[in-house]
Amino acid sequence: MTESNDREALRAREQGVAETYERAMAVGLELDMTRGKPSPKQLDLANDILALPGITEYRDSEGADCRNYGGLDGLPRMRRLFGEILGCPAENVIIGGNSSLTIMHDTIVRAFLWGVPGGKAPWGKQGNVKFLCPVPGYDRHFAVTQHVGIDMLNVGMTDAGPDMDQVEALAKDPLVKGIWCVPKYSNPTGVTYSDEVVERLAKMEAATDFRIMWDNAYAEHHLSDDHDRLANMFDACRKAGNEDRLLMFASSSKMSFAGAGVAAMAASMTNVRDTKKHLSMQTIGPDKVNQLRHLKFFGDIHGLRAHMSRQAEIIRPKFELVQNVLGRELGGKGIASWSNPKGGYFIDLNVPDGCAKDVVALAAEAGVKLTKAGATFPQGQDPRDRNIRLAPTLPSLDEIKDAMKVLAICVELSSVRKQLAG
Ligand code: PLP
DSSP: OOHHHHHHHHHHHHHHHHHHHHHHHHTOOOEEEOSOOOOHHHHHTTGGGGGOSOTTOOBOTTOOBTTSSOOTTOOHHHHHHHHHHHTSOGGGEEEOSSOHHHHHHHHHHHHHHHOOTTOSSOGGGSSSOEEEEEESOOHHHHHHHHHHTOEEEEEEEETTEEOHHHHHHHHTSTTEEEEEEOOSSOTTTOOOOOHHHHHHHHHSOOOTTOEEEEEOTTTTOBSSSOOOOOOOHHHHHHHTTOGGGEEEEEESTTTSOTTSSOEEEEEOHHHHHHHHHHHHHHOSOOOHHHHHHHHHHHOSHHHHHHHHHHHHHHHHHHHHHHHHHHHHHHTTSSSOEEOOOSBSSOEEEEOSTTOHHHHHHHHHHTTEEEOOTTTTSGGGOOTTSOEEEEOOSSSOHHHHHHHHHHHHHHHHHHHHHHHHHO
């Protein structure tokens, strides 16, 4: 086929897809797939919490009166529960308020103002300090570091976690103070870090005040019984003699109620003592009544896992539907690739370079709101403009089907136009 025949074929293709797009616009959809929120059905599963702990049930199993001040690090059974989620002893856990993001934000701010154990000075007094940001990643992590004024260095994500050759090379710089990690069912790639990545992060050369921000937000969020397995980072860091470099975080936001759950951090005893010293200036103690109602609801780690299996029954068909529609509409066309995670909240879509913003804009015009293109990168800048995060949990199955069909049309339209322009 000659070059002009090729262009003719492309133009005809563009016209055909544009007509399909016009028809999709005419339907007048109003769908929102922007954020990874639980659906009402998932939330309903935890409604018993609304009636707990009960009007006479204000003591925990150790007899503490949860209505009163006290217990800076949380109820012992809640510390044990988060220790089991995060893979460490209860004594290494501090229970916070309702949000792990708040704890992460405060941790970074404290390190910036006062430094961390092992550091010679506060991060903020050491010059232009930097953070490693595996990309694509969680937008709110990047927002915290940007807000505090910490420079961000992009590190590529592989199928096994962050590109460790890059991480090890960059972490040698003493001004690099940490790395953001979502180690299991990563937001948004769905990747679970391999044993090798865990070990290299634990062992690598880095500043004594370098911190791994190990945000294990999706530790218990499997889509089925076929789980990914994550190596124990707490043990790996201890074995490597680097136990102070690890700070772990989790919450029940996507187990019980989003924004009304219980959050926790866990770390070495040196870090726990340092954190508590600062925390005691910030609060007299966390909300123990909320911890108590969650303990009564979940019981223990087995109860929590049974609850998460019930959630998976609701979420899994939505993920499968996204896979089916994308596979049918875009499979084999060489214009898109997407993740097929075993857990978490997201499917990660890559479209041809230079098309992500266009696809998101086209979808918005057709009534399908997607996460802003670039949101998964520091400063909102995706250097290849190709990554789009899909959040299938909140919409209904019918809405997902409509939204994915529209998305597929937008990907085709944008890529054919890009080819014509190129
Ligand atoms: N960490 C990650 C990786 C998330 O995806 C989210 C929410 O989407 C959070 C933290 C927020 O957690 P929390 O509600 O405990 O602040």
